[in-house]
Amino acid sequence: MSKTIKFLIVVALFVGFTSCSDDDDPTPLVEVKSENVVNLYAPVGGGSQQGAPGPASGEFTKFDFATGLTTTSETEWDIAFRGQSIIVNGGVSAGAIDEPTRTNEAAGYIASGTLSTITEVNTTLLNQDSEGGYVLANWYTYDATSHIINPTPGKIIVVKTRTGNYAKMEILSYYKDAPAEPDAYTSESPYFTFNYVYQPNDGVTTF
Template identity: 35%
Template structure:
């Protein structure tokens, strides 16, 4: 009887161990939280004022930026997939579409940055199909900013988050914090030359999923 009882106990212990091991294997590890990156003073074709004539001018070129690497990419790489978004004045381009090399795209999410936790599988991303048909709409109130004709200030619209599909088909959410150099609290005091300096807050999901 004692031997029988001991065998039963050993059998139960073995089953419990196997069950516990299987349960641990079934539990998915908690993913590490993604890092919120900040990029300051990305210059989007800055305005240069001629000191002799006072006439402002620009180059007309986009400043290309890699969200994946958090750095500006040389314009000589414009035909590559090394960049994800570009800035020129208030216009923002993506590296995807008929006139681009990458597989990027974008749409505007309406809500708070932290509220966007996942991109829907059904979500359609717009692309840059021509210089006048961009994924991110231009013009005051149409996309990410408002223009005040009295103060001439460009202000990011609260609750407008850019969702970017990168050139290599990863996903990022981008909040434009400021359009002015060093992100002043009161941009009405900023000089003309201090405009076109983007400050961004963003997260990139590099594992291929659409979860933030």
């Protein structure tokens, strides 16, 4: 065998090995996104949430974690807000007036901890909205004396989005501009202020 042929064989083997190595390299992960949302307005008409008779009504304000924006899309939303109610885009209607149709498989649960200590999704806890109620209903506490709605301390909302990605969020305030000491009679509501972390990488359950 000539030196030229041997050289060509070595080159071919090297190129083949390099190509295989490149194919085996994992796709680089996209950086986790941390965002702050201020004064997301989620009005509600009628019902006891406004001190008026009759059931709550009006459109929900839909939110997309991937874009960090509200949306009017009937399908491309993960969670939605109306008054104190937060729903996920998965499951079925709880029977409230003007609920949007659930078009995807979003789910959620409320975890104990802080935004920094919740580092992994416990997928066994994920649930969807049902006829029995909203899976994220217990995000707040109501003070019957001051009539103030406060996010429950030490509780973090964990969400499986409509695309199968994950997010965690901490609601900071229910009142406009997040006053340190809101007043039920003078502080405007419902204006949600919250921090969230979004995991954009498919199949990754850690933050």
